[in-house]
Amino acid sequence: MLVMCVALASSDPVRAQTFDLATLMQRMAQRKSGQARFTEERIVSGIDSPLTASGVLSYAAPDRFTRQTLQPTQETMAVQGRTLLLKRSGRTRQMDMDTVPELAALLDALRATLTGDSALLHRHFTVSLSGNDAQWTLRLLPADERLARQVQQIELVGQGADLRSIELRLTGGDRSLMLIEPLSPLAPAS
């Protein structure tokens, strides 16, 4: 199903138009749900070797997003609306995203990209898009001073309607790169 959708999307007339943010957002908005596998590598100052993690992501429009880490330790972060659910070592905590605006901004960046909500994207970030439909890069710079104190930039790379990687650079020099491998029922990733 998903592949068919993607196939339909790629034969869409919008492709003929020039590639801009509106086009990308429109394209992303057509995708209503998705599942992916991720691997993450974090480079942290003071820690000699990179920290790695892997797990599964899932998304359902308009406002559900789950990141389930399987390695090296199991934990789940689930966003539903403005509520964040954290599960670690059998303990569950729920919190309101708006109480931690920096966190809310990061999650909004992800949500806005996945749902094609450019207004939400512009609320927290200065946005620049490069590349073409086959390989695009969305660079987000924090517009808010408080967020800028923590986050230097976010770079999202995608192919068509698929998000393929998220790179987060923190102001202290730490950074993380998440590679995303879309999963679909018809074509399970190896």
Next chain:
Amino acid sequence: MMNEPATRRWPQRAWPLALWAALLLLALLQIVRTPFTADLSAFLPASPDARQRLLIEQIHSGLPSRTLLMGISGGDGAARADASRALARALRDSGRFEQVNNGDAAGWAGFGQWLVDHRYALSPAVNAEHFSADGLRQAIAESLSLLGTPAGNAIKPLLDRDPSGEMQRIAESMIPAQSPRSVDGVWASRPKEGQPERALLMATIRAIGADIDAQAAAIAGVRQAFAPLAARGLTLQISGAPVFSVDSRSRIESEVRWLAIVGGLMMATLLLLAFASVAALAVAALPVVTGVVTGIAAVALGFGSVHGMTLGFGSALIGESVDYAIYYLIQARRDEQGRGGWRHWLLESWPTVRLGLLTSVCGFGALVFSGFPGLAQLGVFSVAGLIGAALATRFVLPALMPDGARGRGLRAPLGRLARAALRGLPRLRLPVLLLGLVAAVLLWQRGDLWRADLASLSPVPRAAIALDEALRADLTSSDSGTLVVVQGADVQTTLQRAEAAAERLEALIEQGRIGGFDSVTRFVPSLATQERRRASLPDTVTLKAALQQATAGGPLPAERLAPFLADVAQARQAAPLTPADLQGSAVAPLIDALLLRRADGSASALLPLQPLPGKDIDSAAVQQALQGLPEVQLLGIGQELGALYQRYLGQAQQQALLGAAGVVLLMALWLRSGRRLLAVCQPLVLAVLLSLGALAALGLQLGILHLVGLLLVVAVGSNYALFFDMLREAGLGDEGRRDDSSDDTLASLLLANLTTVASFGLLAFSSIPVLSAIGVVVAPGALLALVLAATFAPRAKTALPL
């Protein structure tokens, strides 16, 4: 001064005057020594059960009673955030507040350090397994999983000291399910249609809730601290229980003042119209003053303090007690034949006045036994006041004006008016009876007549409540008003029981039944728990070995973790935390809020529950989860207050019935005739039915106070009915004088009724709900009682010349 019979000399007249003056002086002395209050204590039960005691403790000295909620609006987000920080700083520096919170992390710096220092006593993760090689490996992996994210920035500086993540565990247990939105680093309101955006602050006043002067000073301090910020175009709104009690007090104070002034003026005008004599006015004021002073002194003696509301009720007492003076001054008047005078009054009218007094006392007396201190005060005040006024009339007035008041004023037209009315009114008997029947049917069908709740007794205006709700919704949306209360004979027992309850509540969070909860045991675990945690900390050699094993091949080398070894070694030697030792520390306000310690050493721990967003607390599930734990109770503050009110209402209904029965019994004993009793009761029953019917038809939510009002209608109305009974008997017995005397009696009745209606009517316009509810019922009810008493007055066989 006045024309005096030779039989009565000065010494004879002097002794009642001297005694009266002496008693009045004593009463005044008592009043001067008594404090006046205006807090909400009048609304709480006098003899609470265990649950209610908790409720009262919460209302009197609990955190809510001392917490101010503040909103800053105007300007832009950044300006509001700056103002929030400036105001918070000023308030912290003032020293008046235990805790000032605006969401700014800076305010918690001391608290964070305290947590770090005591993390091995506080972390729920601490057990022997946690410090084994496997446990450490798992814990370190969890800590590292946050690095490289913004959240990691917070734990990175602590990594070498706390690789096992105790601080994360502590922080995690404190994440509220819902808390205020944060904008520009401080709390802010959620954007909502029609509401200005606000920066939000919360401050806990140091002084207890009952100390209204201190609360007023603290609130004034806040306004003063905000003044320079107001100049920048920002607006401050303050709410919370302290604001309510301070405002209520000043409202009650100003209300008492205007009620007294307007009430006094109204009485004076009526009396001047009736007597056209300043001397009569002065003399008529004496029983009133005596009544009010006696009433206040009696309340002072009985309750130790006098509530402002009771004083407000004083204006109603003025209207009641002036009646005695009116009866005396008119009825003791000497006619042209020289008949009358005080001796005549004592024989002819005093027994009826005395009976009227007794029935009134019966009515008000029912209130004395109310479990609701506010009403009990009104009862004592009225009973003592009426007795004082009647005795002053009986003993003092004859000494001063033995022949009543000479001036006639407007009494003749009043009497004529009354007589004309008396002639015409009986025609209304049938329509009134039918109306009464309709009212009875209407009331029978309306099951939900008594719908008012405890809030209807509160003197806080609706607009203030709306502001409070708006601020509260943005600020403490996690406050469900439901808490688990754990009790114990000493602090440690209480803490252990609270830990047992907290364990069950944790399970409810996992099951998604509740969002979260607070517990004092997060800051001060029981000694037993702290000891268990301390005992599970390994010695340095063992820990070092386990750490080597746990970090082998991992990204975090063991060599970096020397500070961790040092901290654990230190924690093994640390003295345990107790609530007493923490007095004055950064964590003290939190402990004081969640742990109530009493003088006898016993303690209660409060565990406020937070609902999941958009859901209510599932009380049944919580109740079931707590099953079997000793001294653990679930307390829903809203429900408890509701139950309390229902209890008051039930009690008040019984007392009102008893009071009414007492009135009837008294009249039966006096009249000794079923026919006369029936004639006297008929207008009373109809007056109550019609008043109640009118209130129901107007759609008013009836509460305890309306019930009290109805009781007073019976108590006051019985006086009128009895006078008509007396007139009828007099009409039979004393043919020769009936015209003049009955005219005057009618005039005095009408005048007495006017004063009552005027004084209760005045109360009806009070902004204090307790007073206005009584006034709204009694003013029309008393008028109705007089009219109906006249309508149903039995005609004498030889007939009054009606």
